[in-house]
Amino acid sequence: MTLSPQSLPSLETSPIPGLVVVRLDRRDDSRGFFKENWQREKMLAIGLPDFGPVQNNVSFNADRGVTRGIHTEPWDKFVSLATGRIFGAWVDMREGDSFGATFTLEMDTSVAVFVPRGVGNSYQVLEDATAYTYLVNAHWRPGIAYPALALDDSTVAIDWPIPLGEAIISEKDQNNPGLDPSTAIPAKKTLVLGGGGQLGLALADAFPGCDTATRAELDVTDADAVAAWPWHEYAVVLNAAAYTAVDAAETPEGRVAAWAANTTGPATLAGLAREHGFTLVHYSSDYVFDGTAPLDPGHTEDEPLSPLGVYAQTKAAGDVAVSLAPRHYVLRTSWVIGEGKNFVRTMQSLAEKGVSPSVVDDQVGRLTFTDELVRATRHLLDSDATFGTYHVSNGGPAMSWREIAQAVFERSGRSAADVSGTSTESYAEGVLAQGNPFAPRPLNSAMSLEKLRATGFEPEDAMSALDRYLA
Structure with a gap:
């Protein structure tokens, strides 16, 4: 099958190795919009890895200012939005020269990001009723521990659009540790x-x-x-x-x-x-x-x-x-x-x-x-x-x-x-x-x-x- 270039999403690299931004082909009209949020053949055609997702999750955020992260789960993620807007922030927590590298991006429903295993993932909600959705390539299980990073870590210095003092943050995320090279995630x-x-x-x-x-x-x-x-x-x-x-x-x-x-x-x-x-x-x-x-x-x-x-x-x-x-x-x-x-x-x-x-x-x-x-x-x-x-x-x-x-x-x-x-x-x-x-x-x-x-x-x-x- 030959894919039409007009129907393909586009891919952009980032300062974090393996983390890429995908500009989706969103079709808008008076009723709303339609998009292929994940289409394996097209994603592979633009260079996305065939990461084999096995689970799809949705995190609904009722209020502007909700801030989640920075979490480094042991799987690859493909994140996007069903509704609303976010400010996304990512930190490389893997061993190597890129440890501590950051990347931020404002996202709406026309944008997706592939986040490789070992990269800390976080976001801040910019609109009420924002539905954040993500595919992962390993099943979530209770009791799995993974590294996290403080949202206000001075080393990575993420410039949050809504000051963290005004944001809605869980108690757990308020107590995440600072960046520590000794806890860097080893490569597989x-x-x-x-x-x-x-x-x-x-x-x-x-x-x-x-x-x-x-x-x-x-x-x-x-x-x-x-x-x-x-x-x-x-x-x-x-x-x-x-x-x-x-x-x-x-x-x-x-x-x-x-x-x-x-x-x-x-x-x-x-x-x-x-x-x-x-x-x-x-x-x-x-x-x-x-x-x-x-x-x-x-x-x-x-x-x-x-x-x-x-x-x-x-x-x-x-x-x-x-x-x-x-x-x-x-x-x-x-x-x-x-x-x-x-x-x-x-x-x-x-x-x-x-x-x-x-x-x-x-x-x-x-x-x-x-x-x-x-x-x-x-x-x-x-x-x-x-x-x-x-x-x-x-x-x-x-x-x-x-x-x-x-x-x-x-x-x-x-x-x-x-x-x-x-x-x-x-x-x-x-x-x-x-x-x-x-x-x-x-x-x-x-x-x-x-x-x-x-x-x-x-x-x-x-x-x-x-x-x-x-x-």
């Missing part, structure tokens, strides 16, 4: 799940001050553990937790574990993201495809899912579950290389030991170094990229596992000819002959990176990254 945090894995460790390094949790510390398939965790403290949850034993997933025990970690866990996180409003970043796999896509451009984000084995099926189901979260990024990646045991380190070790391995040459894809995956994660979050699914790997031409092994050998002082080739079918026969499970693999794991590039991110060439990794 980032949580890394799967903190003990190679990707989780890399994410923890890239998000200073984040919380991390291994499965032993937080099992998201455990209802009691989930209920006890303070999800409301987080703005972003990075889900690097997964069951990645591709072959073991084909066993009865592995099948249960894979479905729990790769599908049930992400589905739980999607529900928590809806409830608490955090952005969910989930890491998926090229295995959600059967590997039959053309090498150029490779698998695209909108390609139908076609998983082959149990692990692949659980990852595909996890993608679908996470897509139901309002604020989500699903990052599908391939052939991840980070700290600890991995294919590159194994090939490097074999080269150093004088071993000449046989490596499959009919599976083609691109390496993804964890620092590249982390860089893409930061980019998408920091650039406020459109939510959805993105394919992420290092750049350069797609290569077979054998070609990658040969590149490692050459960088380790060995000849590429020391790495021979074999087919996936032959390799599987050897594994199965030893009584071990073997999962089907997609032969083409190369994924199109054009959607990611369209956000302004340019993937680093895989071989350049390999040089740095081995060095």
